[in-house]
Amino acid sequence: MAKYAFFLGCIAPLRYPGIEKSTRVVCEKLGIELVDLTDASCCPAPGVIKAFDKKTWLAAAARNLALAEKKGLDIITICNGCYGSLFDAAYELHEDKALLADVNKILAKIGMEYKGTTKVRHFAEVLYNEVGIEAIKSKITKPLEYEVAAFYGCHFLKPSKIKQLDDPENPHILDDLIEATGAKSMPRKQRTMCCGAGGGLRAGFPNTAMKFTKTNLENIKESGAKYIIDVCPFCHLQFDLGQKDLGFSFPVLHLSQLYGIAMGMDAKELGLSAHQTPVKL
């Protein structure tokens, strides 16, 4: 059985706990064991904390990476922000030994050391690359007939030079994962565009962030999709909270929730009461 250190992050456990719950249930059904990282903190957020002070970002990320390393496990994340942050930090610390030594001087203050061995994985990518589409299909008990918009977000695939998962301009991983449930991923314009939330834009300049969201929602509407399927709780939040003021009402589901539905989870277990835009299944 594949086993990973489960990195929760901030928005999933603290704003959309149904994403956490669905991930736990779906992983169990797919034979993936999740071990809680009970000492973990924020990743920390790449667009804000890293933008304020890179040294702090790297040291706090290294602490999270070291926690998993101590358990002998690789990290699995359910958030593009956590994935971007921890993957990038792991990459930098793996490539630059002098930087690793500097960070370890800070970790030494809490009796820790990071050796540079932790690999950071994204839930969607683990499902695609490790479990595989055919094995996923064999676990689907309730085939879905939804027409949906696949929302990749940014830090899942980019920077592609180091992520090397899929074509960042014309990706297919998430579309394939969605279609494994029987749902149809509808083609649309600008499908790899940012939701608007990242980089501190939602916090600092929310009106500009909402303009991004509006463009995406218009493209989704034009595509004929009825649901938005994301792989990032921050994109999830941006669409779920933001669309009401823009006059849209697309139910927003994280991939783990879509899989939860297709694998027979009870609607109550999906945590849909936390959603601001009602989700009718």
Place this chain on the structure above:
Amino acid sequence: MVTPNPAFASELAAYGGENAKMCFQCGTCTASCPSGRETAFRTRKLVRMAQLGLREEMISSEDLWQCTTCYACQERCPRGVQIVDVVIAIRNIAVASGKIYANHKKTGENLLKYGHTVSINDKVKAQRAELGLPEVPPTVLANEKAKADLDIILKATGFDKLIG
């Protein structure tokens, strides 16, 4: 007329923005930028300003904070400039110079207080309990020793003073 400040190159390099110098000003970044469609932010202009070392102009402009770090520019840059790293480097320089927006500061304060960038509240505790999850997520929020360790790190890097 602008007065170039070549010394800025070393400051930028110290924060990881060194390869701004590779830019030959084609403008692919600006054309790819979703923020540039909605705001006065021009990615190419920022990189040019970084090359010229127009430090005060860059760190005082709200344009610096319009980037969502979506990497659309970086993916397409024909010179391989790590544009997002350049933006992050200039933001680090801005914050070190005391230029930080109140709402951004709040995110930093959350990290210091909770160890997470968002707060915990009774509503989410109830939702978690309903789902059969522990009311408080199994992270630093439920682990005093781990939170104390994080605090030591945030103090060692000076983040407490930077935000506080």
